[in-house]
Amino acid sequence: MxxxxxxxxxxxxxxxxxxxxxxxxxxxxxxxxxxxxxxxxxxxxxxxxxxxxxxxxxxxxxxxxxxxxxxxxxxxxxxxxxxxxxxxxxxxxxxxxxxxxxxxxxxxxxxxxxxxxxxxYQVRHFNRTVGINLADFEDPFQAEFSKSARKSVRQALKTGMSFELEEYPDSLADFQIIYTQTMDRKEADDRYYFDDAYFQAFIDRMPEAVLKCRVVFEGQVIAMGFFLRSADILHTHLSGTRTDYLHLSPAYLLRYGLVQWGKAQGYQLIHSGGGRTGDPEDSLYRFKKRFGQQTEFDFHIGQRIWxxxxxxxxxxxxxxxxxxxxxxxxxxxxxxx
Structure with missing residues (x-):
């Protein structure tokens, strides 16, 4: 890669x-x-x-x-x-x-x-971020996803869920609704909330970078992702799931769908980021590792007093x-x- x-x-x-x-x-x-x-x-x-x-x-x-x-x-x-x-x-x-x-x-x-x-700078290692290597694995789903993640994806497909990806979307308003509901459910810190102007800025200023993804079940959009792309890298930026459909675990199909699309489009890597803390048992980091068993990167922070x-x-x-x-x-x- x-x-x-x-x-x-x-x-x-x-x-x-x-x-x-x-x-x-x-x-x-x-x-x-x-x-x-x-x-x-x-x-x-x-x-x-x-x-x-x-x-x-x-x-x-x-x-x-x-x-x-x-x-x-x-x-x-x-x-x-x-x-x-x-x-x-x-x-x-x-x-x-x-x-x-x-x-x-x-x-x-x-x-x-x-x-x-x-x-x-005074540099220190903070944690490790997770990636999904699309370039070096013929089948990233088999190579990078954990056994339990692959099982969840297959169950989602068997249940009848489908994945949709929209390039150059006109709006992110529908995503905002699901994302805000997700943050409310998690009682997230204020810094994880974004106003209308934030989402509109991506549509207006860098539309080619925006990917809006959906998981659909029985005609209803039950999960969405707002992902970002550049030359050869995809970034999983924000995502959310409707509360009533959490038991179906549609987040797994969001990742799977992005992997399949990214591989077909010739992207090299999906970068998922790391956990909220430097703890290797951080729950967000462990979740992301389910989709990136083989690929990690060292993340450092730096500070300097001038x-x-x-x-x-x-x-x-x-x-x-x-x-x-x-x-x-x-x-x-x-x-x-």
Whole structure:
């Protein structure tokens, strides 16, 4: 399997602009080039609402929802050290000029950029994400799905459920209804809810990336998926099931249908993401593993404090010294980090 991560949707500026609104920030792209190569870093610059008249306007950086981080776009032979050193100097100057206090990164599991930038950020392994390898297995259903998952799919098909996929959908309103019902049932955190403008932004700004999937039973849509595609990767973004049909486990047919379609269309990989925590027994991670027995990726997060003195003042101001959350002064708000 060989994927071109540089063309992945998580490095698409349009996606960053969609999420900048949710973060109440501004999407920006920092491009650096020298004789060693090229680096691109996309992020959201957020104002820090410190509420202190004694402090100037301050900002911090975060990655749009999903994955990203600085990534090497081109590298000359023997130029790695020169490139990284030059980027560090240039980006440090940018952060100083723009009053950037801290920087949080979710490195892309498929890009390997956590290793490239481990000397510039405090990087730690968070968990593993799950994939379904469409390229290297003639039958990904047999190779990647667990025995119990295959059984559930066969039962769904035998029951009479069917899978439908719609490219370039005109609306996601029907999906929103099922998704919101699912989040309500799970008593999900507010950050897992999205408004109408969020879904419409995908329809308006990047329609070619949107896949709307349905599981139909006895003429009723009982489960739906809102998935994203890029050059050779499919991402399982959001999904939901109607409460009255949970006992039929239509989520298994959603995955199966996407696998069959993706394989036929020549995609290399379905990336399902990881769990909510770093625990290998995380329930969401274990569920995703049922469809990706053979394929995993290491997911790292990174952090950097650009202005230590100001960071300390903000932490003191918010009284959040005793927290592992980063940045500590946002611990109570915990936006989408």
């Amino acid at each position: 060989k994927v071109d991560y540089r063309k992945d949707i998580y490095f698409d500026p349009r996606l960053g602009e969609i999420y900048a609104r949710l973060e109440a920030g501004v999407f920006e792209e920092f491009l650096f080039e020298n004789e060693g190569g090229q680096i691109r870093h996309q992020f959201i610059r957020r104002p820090i609402l410190h509420g202190s008249p004694d402090l100037p306007a301050l900002y911090d950086l975060t990655i749009p929802y999903g994955y990203g981080g600085p990534v090497i776009m081109g590298l000359e032979e023997g130029g790695r050290d020169q490139l990284l050193e030059g980027f560090d100097q240039a980006f440090s100057a940018y952060c100083q000029k723009e009053a950037i206090v801290s920087d949080f990164v979710r490195f892309h599991p498929l890009a390997g950029n956590a290793l490239d930038f481990s000397g510039l 202005d230590q003195a100001m960071y300390n003042r903000l932490v003191e101001l918010t009284g959040m010294e005793e927290t592992s959350f980063f940045p500590a002064y946002r611990a109570e708000r915990q936006s989408r980090d």
